[in-house]
Amino acid sequence: MPNAPRRLKPAELARELEALPLWALVNNGTAIARSFTFADFAAAFAFMTRVAEAAERADHHPDWSNSWNRVNITLSTHSADGLTPRDIALALEIEKLF
Numbered sequence: 001m002p003n004a005p006r007r008l009k010p011a012e013l014a015r016e017l018e019a020l021p022l023w024a025l026v027n028n029g030t031a032i033a034r035s036f037t038f039a040d041f042a043a044a045f046a047f048m049t050r051v052a053e054a055a056e057r058a059d060h061h062p063d064w065s066n067s068w069n070r071v072n073i074t075l076s077t078h079s080a081d082g083l084t085p086r087d088i089a090l091a092l093e094i095e096k097l098f
C-alpha cells in the first residue's frame with residue numbers, strides 16, 4: 001500500500017459518516033457495520049461478488065457474513081486498529097454496488 005493508513009479523528013469520522021447514514025459505529029468506534037437484505041441467496045451472493053472485486057482492487061477487505069438473503073459487513077483497517085479513509089471509501093463504493 002502506498003501510504004500508511006491514517007486513523008480518522010472523531011470529528012472527521014462524524015463528518016464522513018453523514019454520507020453513510022445506514023452504517024453504525026461498532027466495536028468501540030473502531031469499525032463501521034451495515035446489514036444488507038436481498039430477495040434471495042443468488043442476489044446476496046452476486047452482491048458479495050461485486051464487493052469482493054472492489055475490495056481486491058482497493059486491497060482493502062471486508063469482515064463479513066452471509067445468511068441466505070442477508071449480508072452483514074463490518075469495515076475497519078486492521079493495520080491501524082481503527083477507521084481510516086480506506087474504510088469510508090470502501091463503504092461508499094459498497095453503497096453504489098448495492
Ligand SMILES: C[C@H](O)[C@H](O)[C@H]1CNC2=NC(N)=NC(=O)C2=N1
Pocket residue numbers: 001059060061062075076077078079080
Ligand atoms: C498486505 C495487505 O495490503 C494488507 O494485509 C491489507 C489487506 N486488506 C486489508 N483490509 C482491511 N480491512 N484492513 C487491512 O489492514 C488490510 N490490510
